[in-house]
């Protein structure tokens with residue numbers, strides 16, 4: 001590749017990490033940061049042990065526990081579920097044996113792996129970042145190339161600090177103009193998935209651009225990049241800018257002083273060159289995006305909150321119509337019903353999509369001076385111990401608890417039915433997480449994906465609600 | 477990893493798009509610390525009723541599909557999470573090949589690494605194979621990786637494309653860590669250069 005050819009952000013990070021190119025075009029790609037957690041690593045460490053291999057760069061590896069654990073006080077007395085406990089203990093044993101830095105369960109910095117990487121200043125612009133979890137795309141918000149890998153690849157990175165990869169195609173998703181009142185990054189990402197579909201980004205890395213994206217804070221950018229995977233893309237990224245650098249300067253473990261200046265100098269060279277080639281371009285007008293809510297069992301089944309439940313009989317293709325009917329049945333919906341009339345059992349504010357301090361501030365601003373509707377269980381689960389501490393320092397926990405929300409310990413919680421926080425069959429939830437697949441939040445559970453603001457408003461209304469009707473009341 | 481050369485077997489029809497990893501193996505079954513044993517919970521939400529009994533309407537609970545070695549589905553198979561438990565569950569059940577119009581990226585990758593062959597064929601061809609598969613035990617399908625063809629019960633051969641490196645690894649059952657280790661000097665060299673240019677990436 002000639003030095004003059006204009007390159008995208010993705011191209012630049014890719015080129016800077018190719019150790020070698022194999023004859024068939026596969027690249028041996030160097031990995032700068034490898035995040036690990038308890039679910040997708042036991043078999044990888046086992047493989048290393050069996051082959052007598054070591055972890056090549058423990059300093060570029062970080063382990064944390066997040067998926068399996070309780071988010072109530074019971075975490076202080078030990079994990080009840082024997083299989084969960086075994087998985088956690090296995091990770092503890094493996095990190096000790098292989099010398100991998102580890103954040104224990106009761107450490108103040110513990111949290112969801114995709115929340116803590118950026119928060120601690122470990123996920124930085126220009127890096128290649130992997131983790132055995134598809135939502136690794138979150139870290140792309142830092143201006144990094146970050147993607148999820150499977151357990152065999154986890155083992156490969158542990159042993160060699162590299163991966164065998166084929167280059168991805170470049171896709172640009174531009175969101176132009178200003179976001180309307182009540183709309184956030186979550187509504188943008190749901191609107192994008194609604195537009196491109198869950199396979200829309202397959203084979204591509206998405207770069208989000210446009211003034212609506214530039215205007216997002218880091219938490220918003222993380223929400224957006226987080227759900228790139230639901231749009232089928234391998235990764236999502238936002239070019240690093242002053243917002244990024246200011247954020248990093250405030251992190252505990254990011255580069256400081258001269259190292260930071262030197263890093264910023266390099267990071268400034270990363271944004272996409274004018275005239276660089278994108279294989280696919282999609283543009284959205286920010287002001288047209290209304291608060292979004294999913295009605296079905298795929299993230300692409302999304303509509304504005306003011307819409308009605310669609311009619312399967314209007315679908316032409318027979319196989320699709322049948323699938324559509326199944327979704328309606330699973331979700332317990334009737335065509336023509338207003339989405340806003342759907343009564344809720346549970347509201348979940350949390351997950352690596354929306355559990356940062358900014359998300360909790362929004363939820364608290366709507367909860368202030370109001371009450372969660374009777375019969376609704378509403379949980380707020382901060383993404384990390386540090387988020388929790390910050391929220392408590394700002395008094396957000398009190399506001400939320402006074403309104404009737406449960407205030408929990410950090411973890412994945414009700415994002416997936418893998419720990420004690422679950423839906424029971426038939427329960428309907430408004431959730432700020434990223435997946436509404438059948439059974440995702442527990443067998444038979446019915447999930448509607450929404451933004452933190454919509455979730456908070458819905459908890460108060462007792463049904464899916466238009467956040468624009470629930471603007472913050474002034475503090476006294 | 478077990479090598480994959482040629483497979484002749486019963487194919488189970490699953491005429492659905494977007495079969496996601498939560499359907500293939502629900503998250504609540506991911507707690508094992510070994511690679512085996514996931515087969516009994518493959519498609520658990522469909523295979524079993526709430527009381528734990530088998531759902532007779534689900535394809536893998538019907539004869540002869542209980543012994544299926546091939547699965548035929550529609551678009552975007554394996555979308556969702558990066559869990560490698562999805563190919564492990566398929567493999568543990570006995571399915572070594574999935575044929576679909578396209579696959580989600582991570583699942584596609586994970587399959588190769590575990591000896592499950594994902595074959596991409598156009599939707600019309602998948603629809604034909606779906607019909608073949610519905611004929612059950614009388615209609616065995618052959619997937620020949622060596623010659624890169626799928627053979628229909630009628631004897632018709634359908635060629636498919638596959639990445640040459642992946643084909644090589646799969647045909648020989650090779651572990652790619654061993655392969656990569658041969659590039660150790662290049663990795664050392666890369667690290668030395670990167671450490672000089674971007675010292676903040678080292679020794680955190």
Ligand code: SF4
Nearest residue numbers: 135351352412415416
């Ligand atoms: S919060 Fe949900 S999506 Fe995120 S890492 Fe945890 S389980 Fe995965």
